[in-house]
Amino acid sequence: MWVAAGCGWRRREWGVSFLVVADDAARPGAVVVVAVSDQGAPGDRTVVDARELPALVAAREQDRPRWVWDDTDRWYPPLLAAGSRVERAYDLRLCHAILRRSATCDRSGLALAPAGLWDEARRQEHALPELTLFDDPASAATPTAGADGDGGGANLGGVLDDVARLDGKLDVVDELAAQLAAVAGSRAPGRLRLLLAAESTGALIAAEMHHDGMPWSVDVHDALLTRALGARPVHGGRPPRLDELAAQVRAALGNPSVNVDSPPELLRALRSAGLDVATTRTGELREQTHPVVAPLLAYKKLARLLSANGWSWMQAWVHEGRFRPQYVPGGVVTGRWATNGGGALQLPASVRAAVRADPGWKLVVADAAQLEPRVLAAMSGDAAMAAAGRHADLYQGVVDAGIVDTRAEAKYAMLGAIYGATTGPSAVLMPQLTRAFPRAVALVEDAARAGERGEVVSTWLGRSSPLPGAAWQEVVARAEGELARPDDVRAARGRRRDWGRFTRNFVVQGTAAEWALCWMAALRRRLLALDGRPHLIFFLHDEVMVHAPAAAADDVAAAIVAAAAEAGRLLFGDGPVDFALDVSVVDSYDQAS
DNA sequence: AAGTTCCGCGCC
């Protein structure tokens, strides 16, 4: 029945009943809600008009079900708009992608089936129910019925045909059953359940953050742009400060006509002015001593600010004092999130002052200190590395343990190990690192070797890497053929090493992403218990931001810390690794440490 | 003219 029991994914069991939500293929404009047991057996079935769904959700939510649907960003935004939030969900498409690829259930029916509609990225037209959900069902019925072949006059150029086809074939109850079976047959079902629950909760959070938005002061942003660039040009031209710098660049080059915005043109001008550069990159320019360098670097910096986060960005992305990025959970192969539009994950430090709490509210900003090294220590069970992580600053812990001399070296060495540096300052530190942290280094080295062999690697919770593509296989095969030439062998070695660096990083970056999802999910649950509706407004790989009433800010900070500890326990049990945070309560984002 | 690729830079 509808009654749910248990405390959910923390027990590493579902512990709840599922409520599957889907379009009713037989009745356009209607939504069917099916109760499904933990084992995937369907039970009670209710059909409601789509417009009644928010009320139904609100009513059933008190039983704490896990809502199951094909795509969170198809179903949840209309519910949020109607004021209905849910605690738990299960996003079939995101979970399908994980399960299809996971090496821990690679013999499942789900994994062995040919690719189908669930493997396709959700198409834009598939989002149509956002319209029909609150529209007059009668008007939605006409074109969809037409798609069934009874020639329903006006339709929207095939778009609705597509929806009808999808609804007919995407049987969400069957898919849920297939996924539950895959998990049950997995070699690590508990970890997978945690991953799928965390991924799905992430999708809820992404939709909620989009709905709530980041408080964004266009006044602060405008003042900051004006101070840096000069007054906003009326019709699109260059702001005055940029114009001045461009003139200085041309003067320094003795070239009155060079277009500073054209890299090839600029490069030619730089070279004829005697600079020894192969590109116009900042790093290369910085090594030159020439009067053009200073104004050119200043120009590039400001031009970047203008084009990436200038007035047109503001106009496009900030509305009613809120910046609403479109997050894409699972958008990165490693499990990290991506974003669509607005560049939310690349918000430069120079504009963060524009993120300002509402009056009477605070921003609580927290980031996990040296997350990836800590995750590596936990995954590998490297006690010495965990001990270094006992220090709030893991890199300083590495110095204190006498492994390297400076914090900078510790950081270089650690990131070099995780990224696979083979040359330069970080590579030379590898022998020391290997002696000090043998298990941690062995874990990433093993992942790299597997990748070089073209094998799959997996994160702690069971997200697996893709196989290298056809081009990779071809290059590698050619080098092993009878007619292989030295060039072929070299090329193959390069491709193998490239893929090894990818898989090396995959296991750490992907597990860090899992920790971060669990952190955020645990935090979200704690925030629900606090007064004044503090809510997540930003997430950036290892950093979260909560918009909180001032009176709740300290409780929120405590919740963030507790959630980090909970995430560590969820993934790694009561292991020895601390996940240290930097937490600040501020009025604007630039004030966060 | 419109679509695609590449560069350079922003973030972790």
Add this chain to the structure above:
DNA sequence: AGGGCGCGGAACTT
């Protein structure tokens, strides 16, 4: 010659 991204605009392709 360190991993993962997104974006704007120039450069290039059709």
